[in-house]
Amino acid sequence: MRIALDAMGGDFAPEAIVKGAVIAAQEVDPDTTILLIGKEDVVKGLLQEYGYTGNSITVINASQVIEMGEHPTKALTQKPDSSIAVGYGLLKMQKADAFCSAGNTGAMLVGAMFSVKAVEGILRPSIAGFVPKLSGGFGVILDVGANADCKPEVLEQFGELGSIYAKYMLDIENPKVGLMNLGEEEGKGTMLTQAAYQRLKANPSINFIGNIEGRDLFNDKADVIVCDGYTGNIILKLAESLYDILNDKGIHDPFFDKFNYEAEGGSPILGINGNALIAHGVSSPRAVCNMVLQAQKMASSKISERFQKKFSA
Amino acid sequence: MRIALDAMGGDFAPEAIVKGAVIAAQEVDPDTTILLIGKEDVVKGLLQEYGYTGNSITVINASQVIEMGEHPTKALTQKPDSSIAVGYGLLKMQKADAFCSAGNTGAMLVGAMFSVKAVEGILRPSIAGFVPKLSGGFGVILDVGANADCKPEVLEQFGELGSIYAKYMLDIENPKVGLMNLGEEEGKGTMLTQAAYQRLKANPSINFIGNIEGRDLFNDKADVIVCDGYTGNIILKLAESLYDILNDKGIHDPFFDKFNYEAEGGSPILGINGNALIAHGVSSPRAVCNMVLQAQKMASSKISERFQKKFSA
Incomplete structure (x- = not known):
């Protein structure tokens, strides 16, 4: 298996990413290779500096870098040899089984749409996030920012995408799908959630349990x-801020420690022809390593292929 | 000053409400009277049971009760002598300076629109909630559930309503108004927030500081x-659930203890011709007392009159 990793993306790139790759190299399956994409001399220099001498990492040159603040579409057009463009190129040519980056989120999303593209039948690919559950494990929440405005049929597909991810990645049999709303009763909510409720309810392929409220996020x-x-973006950022607040107060608890974004690694882009993950710009080496492991599991669980099988006519 | 209080509304009514009124009677200003509305024999019996002998509470009879699950409009039409209808009647006739209830939220909202009505010029009255701030005190968030779908001009007015409330009730000079969004940059967000941003920015009567994100709720x-x-409803319920989670874990902290809904008492309905407050159905006597004190401050701060002055042509 080959996991492509953008060495140049993130606030602490390339150092934190290369360090993360070195840790990941010890933790991935023996037959997994990490394709570390970036300026070859820089990346190789860092690998040497960190004393890496194994053969689980292959450096792939990309002469350009898309910075965090750049306009996604413009940057991808102007920088065809950027690490993000090269990564998606590998994914498209099936020279990589997954691609992950802690770089420019917009460019990762636009790059996915330009290169591997949305799975036929998928209206809007989605970025999923994770919320810790009081009873253990994680739930998946989507969308968390790829689609600010959604139509009811898009929310219905999010239920389907999330169900497949939860089943094969979070190992939840028959995952329960809830619609985030301002009340539990059917008929509550915005015009969007009211219409989405009816579509989710009528969809036989998911286990729709109805509306849930803000207080149900962690139960x-x-x-x-x-x-x-x-x-979803507001909810996720609010939940993540709790970790920092509790940490600042010196309050530690196994449940709240799972709010640390490092725990899960990255946010998958669901509904595209390939497995792609985006991590926080501030990602630490541990977060980068976890994203690589998550990418490996996405590839071995054939997440993207499962979407293709379900949605392509 | 006369504060009307619905003795019959709430999961633990009338007992918790009457108990709350008895506590409040000790804490309100000497010239404030609490008008306790409900079935006279029941309420008077409870006052006797709780040993109340003062003269700060006047019982006003209302023979009917709107239950928590009833349809608001239907219930108000069919029960003209319900405690909520009687309360709003007193507010409309200016025989009460404020009216508060822990009962049916929908009926409280519909009752406001039927009786005292929205201030002329106000597009949609709003229910405001409160979020504790890490630096102390509270911020106000609106809307938290009265208006699921909003237009940009409605969000603009929420900024104005919230500013007046924050200035006179939370004693914040020149309150900073933030638009909850999925990114900080201008141009981010939904079609709604993008349009609302421009209106808020152009409004000279508020101190608009731009977009804020989920992580900024408590800063x-x-x-x-x-x-x-x-x-707003999702955010508020999510924040409130944290208090219960921490409490269950035995984690106590002055900041998180402020997430207890009891701390602030009630949620004001802003933008109507009168001061009205709604409390949680589960309100304890302490929460009821705090709502009465909050109602007293709303009346003495002339919150409703300030809205009338600002919005009426």
């Missing part, structure tokens, strides 16, 4: 939480 | 957080 009502990207 | 970026009622 066991739903394993898959469906909402538009505006709402 | 000092904004004193007034503007969002649609769907989003």
